[in-house]
Amino acid sequence: MDGDLGDFLRSRRARIQPEEVGLASHGRRRVPGLRREEVAQLAGVSVDYYIRLEQGRGPGGPSRTKSGGVSDAVLDAVARVLRLDETEHEYLRTVARPARQKQSKRPPAPRVRPGVQLLLDGMERSPAFVLGRRMDVLAWNTLGDAVNGFSRMAPGDRNMPRQVFLDPAARDLYPEWSAVAAQTVAYLRLAAGTYADDPALCALVGELSLKSEDFRRLWADHQVAECAYGVKKIRHPVAGVLTLPYETLAVPSEPEQTIVVYTPEPGAETAERLALLGSWESAPAR
Template sequence: MDQRTELSEFLRSRRARLRPEDVGLPHTTTRRRVPGLRREELAQLAGVSTAYYTRLEQGHGENVSVAVLDAIARVLRLSPAERDHLGRLTKPARRRSGRAAARVQRVRPALQQLLDAMEGVPAYVLGRRLDVIAWNRLGSALLGDFAVLPPEQRNMAWQVFLDPDARRLYVDWEGKASDIVGMLRLDAGRDPDDPHLASLIGELSVKSEDFRRLWATYDIRDKGHGTKRLHHAVVGALSLQYETLRPTGDADQVLVAYHAEPGSASAESLRLLASWAATEFQAGTASDAADSATEASR
């Protein structure tokens, strides 16, 4: 991905979402040719020349200082995730090589053991470009059987935009899709030379009109915490809290865990889902054993 183009489009999109009155400028009835703040208005508020800001918005961010970035971020009201993204776009020398970005992702054995021990908690680990690189049995039962998917489809963005089941699973699909695109934009700023990321974005752009629409907003989001409302095919409606934890040892990985309020209907539904998942697992294990015995007898 071209860093200059990304920087230019990102700054334009953030400037376009602000009105003059949002930043303390007087409201005028004069019609503007483009939405949002004018370049000269933003430059004045940030304490830089219009020519300097114009050059930055044209993608020339190689020598911009931290102080200037902070001033621009303040005027544009950037979130912490957006501020970090702006910093990466203006410091291309700090990005990792395409070979490093494309290396195989794995979780530590101890982390997988932790996931497996969380029997009543759906959980999974996301790696670069939102690849699902580890999960536990209840996480798979809640969100989909990752084990049966080919590696290129074992990805949250692919699942949300290209798996029809996702639209039925997430009650607020639009909100989920917006979050996913914002996180993918964040990854694109971290790893602009990742060939797998470029391939994923290309596939989603070709196959999903919704992805193209949301990608064009240039929103930046990081994985955090909150509530997700789901409609599961087996247990029905669920309202679950989710938390994001960052394991030590690999800055690219995050562990996402869901839980229900104790004593709630969702907690009971989650318990029923865990029981169903255990039954399905046992049935699958028995079937595999029978198949193995049949093959051995031949």
Template sequence: MDRRAELTEFLKSRRARVQPEDLGLKVFGGRRRVPGLRREELAQAAGVSADYYVRLEQGRTDNVSQEILDAVADVLGLTVDERKHLARLAKPVRRTTRRRTATQRIRPGLQRLLDSMDDVPAFVLGRRMDVLAWNQLAAALIADFASLAPTERNVPRMVFLDPASRDFYPDWDAVAAESVDYLRMYAGRYPDDPELAELVGELSIHSPEFREHWARHEVKDKSFGTKVLHHHLVGEISVRYETLQLPGDPDQLLVTYTVEPASASEQNLRLLASWAAADHDAGGPADREKSRFPTQTPELP
């Protein structure tokens, strides 16, 4: 992906959110051709020359100081995640080659940890939101990951390319936006990742919703929150998710789902857990039709 183009579009999209009046700047007559701040207005508010800001927005100032980035971020009202994204784009880590990254491996001890969490759906996300490992309850709740090819075990692909995801996530729009926001955050961290470019290209071709979200240039790291899931066997389950970065590999994230004690969601999750345990004890693979999201590779046009 073109790091300079990413920086330009990101800053343009952030400028569009801020009005000159918000900064106490006087706006003199004439119709403005673009929404939000002009470059020279932002430069004035940040205390830098207009020429310098233009070069910054075009990605031609790799030695930009953190003080200037902070000043620009303050004017634009950037969030903590947006500030990190700006710094990565404006001051990139130099890499000598563009090469495919090595396959991520899961430590045996980590898989044992997942398997020991009988009452908590848990899984590990890797680069580009690939699902690298999971426990029995996560497979029962979300998808029969073992039956999917490794390339299919990718959250954005599942959300945008499998129609069943819209039934599984009652608030599909929020889940879709969240997955794109994190993927964009990852793109700022690794703009030279060719597999990320392939994924973005595939999703852009087959999903107009993905194209729309990607064009917003919103960024948000994956941390914690709530999510509602609708499982076709047990019904609605409201979960609280927590995301922990794993030591030894900063690109691996442990995600856990918990439910409110004594709630309908806890009752439904326990019912699903008992079914999953019985299915496992039977010694056979899970019925693919029992998991609606996803049940198979989506048919692409």
């Protein structure tokens, strides 16, 4: 995904006005926010160095590490000037110094260990599922399926970004679709920075960019964010609107997999609706 570093830096300096960092604004500006020269000045690096960094041409000189990458000191200074939050700062480090990963011609399909599936199944009162690096849904428990309908989807459609942007029913499924869409793209961009050499991930971004104007717009905004916890609303066809706080759990043995667990407060209306939904799912067929 060539150009991500430069596009990200340009989008971030466009957010900051000169007056916010103590600089006088003289004359008409062709672009919003800080100029490259101003970022370089505030970060304490040469203008040429910063331009080469933003253009992805591998700046040279004493601020390079022994391995040839940009030093932490420079990236930290740029992050400070651009007022990056912790997630954005880490993303800057990732895209500025990408770790090249060897890709086999046919990478093995991600698999969920039996023990992880047993963990999901043990969460009888909480909808839960496992996401892979591309936000593919790899496994789920009964209640997770009851809420999201994963088993009724074609295998290729069990992907959160594809569902959010390409499924016509998504805007009805998510009452707060705009927030869900923005969060999905921000997390996908974070993954794209980490797995820049993943051809399937590049293909997913290309497919969504081609088929969804909303995705193209959000992708161009270069927002990055973790989705460690939060609240999602889902309009279920039987149970009605469910307000679902969620937590994400890392799988230590599988660093590319994340367990997502919906955690409604006991006694809340959503918890009661989930309990009813669970009883319907577990009832024997007649």
